[in-house]
Amino acid sequence: MPHHVQRSIDSPLRTGLTRTQLWEAADQGLIKCWEIGRQRAERFPDLAQRCLAGELPVLGWKGGVSRSLKKNEKYGSLKYLAQWQGLRGEDLDIDLAEERSLTCSRTKMKVTFTPDRTKYFNQVAEVEA
Template structure:
């Protein structure tokens, strides 16, 4: 069964919700991550441009890459994918039951965004030096 989270980019940002409503609802916080991405796009146009050109910059969730690693593939969080879609000015469109692979245009790293936290939780972090 598909568990798809979708919101149009034309949808106004939500307000007045508590922490539980934002992070622990059926969308698992993905809408909030996407809204944060939309807000950051306005504040950080260079970051939004990186995302629009297919880069996967380091953000607050696992999934971004600052450099190529020996192993050219890694896993990332669906929360990263949601924020990235917001930064790009795209509709939020994530299937909670599926993985989605993207290749960073700058580093050529392949990041597979997955609902399975165990796949990315203990992998070596890619941190800006």
């Protein structure tokens, strides 16, 4: 199993793959999340601009923030990080064995993206109002 998932922004979007190939391969679905981010950047340029400005908007995976919480830090999914990189038009670059922290430029919330699902699985879900 690779510990580092990387893909160039110049890579074409993949087609014709099965659900198992997309979500259960060695990359754990990170490439698909990144590709979804690239597609969303085309459809939602305002969202892409927010990501480029360092915001961590609420997306389909745990990790986004819509407001500051009492506890100024939380955990997020590597799938969120992959989609965020795609939205920013960046190369996919995620180490499956390491945590990576980012601070939202708008809310100042620190989010640590982790491969350990137990760290974010039981957090209170944040719903966009």
